[in-house]
Amino acid sequence: MRNMTAILVIAVCFVQALYAGLSIISFLALKQGMSHYTFVVYRMAIATALAIPLACEHASNPLFLILGSPVMDQNLYYVGMKNSNATFTSAMCNMLPVFAFFMAWVFRLENVDCRHPRGLTKVVGTLVTVVGAILLTMVKGPSLNLSWARDHDKNHSSAPKVKGALFLTLACFCWSCFIILQANVLKTYPCKLSLTALICFWGMVEGAVVAVVVERGNLEAWSIHLDLKLLAAVYGALVSGAAYYVMGLVVKKKGPVFYSAFNPLATLLVAILGSFFLHEQLYTGSLIGAVTIVGGLYLVLWGKARDQPPSDSKNANVEEPTGTPAIDDREV
Template sequence: MMKAVLVMIIVNLALAFVNIFLKKVLNEGMDYFTILTYRQAISAIFLAPIACFYERERKLEGHIICLLFISALVGVTFTQYLFLMGLEYTSATFSCAFLNMVPVFTFIMALPLGIEKVNMRKVSAKAKVLGTFVCIGGALMLILYKGMPLIKQEQEHIADKGTTTASASKIKKWIIGSLLLTAGCGLWSSWFLIQARISRKYPCQYSSTALLSFFAAIQSAILTLLIDRSKTKWILRGKLEILTVVYSGLVGSGLCYVAMSWCVKQRGPVFTSAFTPLLQMFVAVLDFSILQEEIYLGSVAGSVLVISGTYILLWGKSKEEEQNAMKNSQEDEECMNNFEDNPNVASKLRLNGEQGLCELQEKQLVIEVTRS
């Protein structure tokens, strides 16, 4: 449990740096289609040899390739495309605040699929629901309540920012960016569910992530060429652009996707997506120190709510797992007691060994179903 928690904290911290670097180069005029293509290509090149070395014995079936292609299209290409557009129209902190809706979307989508179940008579289910809504409440506070500045930047910067934010074009971009980010959150939530199915059938994190990046690079390149065929946009200018695409490819689309896939396999999609609110806190700190954005009371209060909701949801998940494990243990114990009390079962076991046990288990199951 603690290992998965630590992994997701590190993942969100690394992704926070990715978002700050992306916002910085977008402010300087770098095209987000170019970022998306380079990022996934670098990730595929980095992970391919690692996957071949550690997971070369695992066979890759056709239906897994199809699922990975869909997963790349939904969770990488479209999601990052929408997120980069929303990031360009808004800010790094604002964009990450919208990502706090991912746990809610994932939880709601998982219910009809049977991945998550809610029995409101249990404390664990109430905790999951409460934690989810507390996270959303914190996100709404981050967006809607600004409050007084706790740490101020230079006065010239504050005045310039206030003038820009008040303009009509800025407000229009802010609304468009919000819609794009909301759509991206919905697609990313779908990716968690798709990846949960892939992880059960193909538990190879390096190989699946390498293929995800490979498919996403091809999809992004095609999308880029369809929109704009200019060759100049593919040229990286300056150390910051090179650092951004390399870091976002190796870490953001490479190692972080491997870690998230591993957590989805170990703890499920809702557990993994529940850590998304932590990204907001990390970005707020980096936004102030690197991009010179101010830290307001609303940001701090909202972050506290977000983290509180995360731990409430995680507590509910862990409590649910404990209850399920205890229930399975009791059922196994009752089954063994039934066999020991039945002399026919003991005789059958002595004559036929383990094969007899399997046959009698099937017969007993049929009898119990018939009686019920």
């Protein structure tokens, strides 16, 4: 079981690395004039085409997923990105663990007992990861003077743009709702590959409706060539398929808080990648924030070490027929 936990941790870290790469690529594509409305459509369409052949399980269609596709949070996310930059966007998205933790607690998807050291550690660890992301992005300090990066503060205001922050906050709230919804769906819908295909399909349909309404009369928004825009769409599709499948796997085994707690890792990776590909200078505050993020993730993992999904709690102490002690799933 401990090996399964290690596999889940590696899978979530891999997804966060994919998201970090997507942040850089999509930011560059948006700067080239790509419409985020049509980008979401193409991304979901390609992801659907890739996921459907793998969705071999036969199951009923969970209708309420149609209302919970990731179209809204993705469009809000890219509007926020257009009004800020890749690193700030990724840092703002670290509100996701807070939203997810609170909503999981409200809907009883997360056991939080602050009287127990592990329960208190989960709360503290979640807050520490968010603080680390804030430090990484907002606290400057002396520059690291990386030779390949530039100090953008000389040309741009260091104050975050209010409009971008507002849209990113709404995006985090919508994304948290989607994670909580999926956690509930997985209680009665165990077919993760089919679920991934359905999410991508309905995301494509709803995204197309939104794009047609918003971009009506603008045929240029739908044009796509062998350029960075196409790369962003294909890469985004791969990220969507992998992320939704891993999300379903991790949320079912460990709960929504465990999955969302790794989100600050993407901020660290975006800051590193941004210094190379976007030539954004790093500061000592970045190093402090990075160490804080790692520390916060460790606290969350330690607090979650003996947790189990609430739906399995009834079977936690059932004895084996042979009379041997029951295996406690919380050791995962």
